[in-house]
Amino acid sequence: MRDNANGIYAARTERFLVQFISFASAGATGTLIQYALLFILVEALSMYPVAASIIGSVAGALVNYLLSHHWVFHSQRRHSETLSKFLTIGGLGMMLNAAIMYVLVTIAGMHYFLAQVAATGIVLFWNFLGNRFWTFADETGNA
Structure with missing residues (x-):
């Protein structure tokens, strides 16, 4: 078992x-x-x-x-249902990116390019999880 x-x-x-x-x-x-x-x-x-x-x-x-x-995600959901969710996740990701950039560049003094690399990695993971478990999720919550 x-x-x-x-x-x-x-x-x-x-x-x-x-x-x-x-x-x-x-x-x-x-x-x-x-x-x-x-x-x-x-x-x-x-x-x-x-x-x-x-x-x-x-x-x-x-x-x-x-x-x-x-x-x-091989989604079977209609575009009318998923596109707005996809754009919402992307918009939130853009705001998360801006917040991370602000903290790392303005407060922590990190070089802007290194800060963007870190922000990109974090936002990539955010976007993936949001789209997997919300935008394209099936009835069980998985895509």
Whole structure:
């Protein structure tokens, strides 16, 4: 009986880690799209960089959402149900990022780039957990 319980725990842990790595990969893909669009819009179309950045970030977020919905969490939920939750988690993550940056840079005196690396790691984990257990969760609370 104990071996069966250990096997179930190992399978759940493996699934969790695979989802986390997939989620991070989806985020990296969205970021690459954001930067590619930024570069193309500014360099090829002479668009104002701030406008190009906004367009790129929206496109990157959309790609990240779609990859999370279909590939990472294999969600069967309707987009009308999950998109607003995904955006809520992302908005809270943005506020968490700002708070961490403020504390590490302004109060702790950490270099801004190192602070951003730390904030990114924390926010990545926050976003993953929020989306796994709320946005894309099934009836049992798991995605």
